[in-house]
Amino acid sequence: MSDGTTVRPIPSDLLTLNIGPAHPATHGTLRLQVQLDGETIVNSGCEIGYLHRGFEKQCETVYYQFVIPYAERLNYMGPVHNSNAWCHACEQFLAVEPPPRAQALRVITSEMGRIIDHAVCIGTNLVDLGALTNFWYMYNYREKVYDLYEELCGARMMVNYPRIGGVSLDAPDGWLEKCVKIIDEMQEAVGEVRTLIERNRIFMDRTVGAGVVTRELALSHSITGPVARAAGVAYDVRKAHPYWGYDKYTFEVPTAEGGDTYDRTIVRFHEMYESCKIIKQAIASIPGGPVMVDDHLVALPEKDKVYNTMEGLINHFKLIMHGIQPPRGELYSATEGGNGELGYYIISDGGPKPWRVRIRPPCFANYSVFPKIIQGKMVSDAIAALGSINIIAGELDR
């Protein structure tokens, strides 16, 4: 333009941009590449595997009961559900039923896991959108749930609580009452935080219509969990294939029709509320009795027997050194994890180590739709949608 006659054209090439794998908004190691025309996403693709740890290979090298702590590293936002589900799969394989009290304790711990999973998802998603207050509210209750876990079994996050055939420890005195008190507070807090954003103009402008997963997309991509329910697919493993006595409890499966970021957030809020309801019912109706199945092929004997009787010592030694040995066979076991159907497909050769463990992580199917739902949207919409789909790299990449 120096001579005032020629105009240099503005470059119209598309800009290729990497988001992640280590980016605060990806909440894990996800890599997203987008091609931008201005701020609009023209093309997008994602690459996963940055957190691939060879989980399934590792499972083939250890005994069934030693997978329990490892399974909690799948969805590390609500860890205890993964190990509960692993024990459930092994019990189905062994045709062993844990005592009712252990089942109720699993429901309580798993639902608490779902609440903190959703709390972190909503909290961090709102931080990405610029709202920090909700995050502190949500994390406050996550802390309280961790305190409850700590009182129950000594660990806070990776609790290693369940065992094949039951749970490792009974609830200490007064723990259940304390649970009810905290769950009551939490239910109130969930409602309060929801009112902060449910009709909030700024929040709705950012999220309504952003990252829409239609019902058709949800079905063709086998999407489960809150993402599918926000798109109108009312599938919940707890209702469709009940386990741990979920059929005894009264709860709703919240759904929405829009399938956008707003609906996913609201569905999660309702699910937290329903989980509180389930926990209170489980505590109110918790039966007495043992928390471990009475089967010497599965359950470790009491310490008293190990130290004072020869049979107990031999039993303990056999279970630790030779492991639990299920029959030859194969089985697929599904439970409702924080993000949808968590499936374990186990093949046994009759030995103490699984021949093959295949994990069906809900995030894998949920994330495969992501590049499609952000095309034609802006980068900020993509960030909002990514947070609301709640991709946990631990179970995505295994």
Added chain:
Amino acid sequence: MIERDIMAKVQARFGAKVLATYEFRGQCAVTVAPADLRAVLCWMRDDAEIATDWLMDVGGVDYLGYPDDDDRGWRYEVVYQLRSASHGHRFRVKAAVGEADPVVPSVWDLWAVANWMEREVWDLFGVRFSGHPNLRRIMCHDQFEGHALRKDYPINKRQKLSIPAENLLCEKVEWA
């Protein structure tokens, strides 16, 4: 329908094409040759009583060295976990894949979710999917040699990448 009835119905329809049947703890499965796989899956999806319209999972299995298993005529299996949304039942279909040329027809056009899941089976087992639009590794790096979940891949084997780490992010990702 309970799974045993589904299995009987599939057997009645496909006869000798069903290579093996399987039942354990109330769960049933049929094994078919890769050439018949798509026909079986499509028929099961479209049959009004079976209607397994959801593909929940695709996984691989390597039976190399599986004990007391001499009459199995194939080394790999690709396992399709199906579910019927309308009836609520589940079923499992397995494709028997030989060691020499492990190829299975892709089902990504029937269920979009199979795209990524088949890539994972290819990555970790080395079973190829014919007709797949983008059969690249998904978990391991492109330079990875071998297939990690095969039974003859040692668990403690390590591999070094020849690309410097800072260049990795320059690689283009496949657009969706």
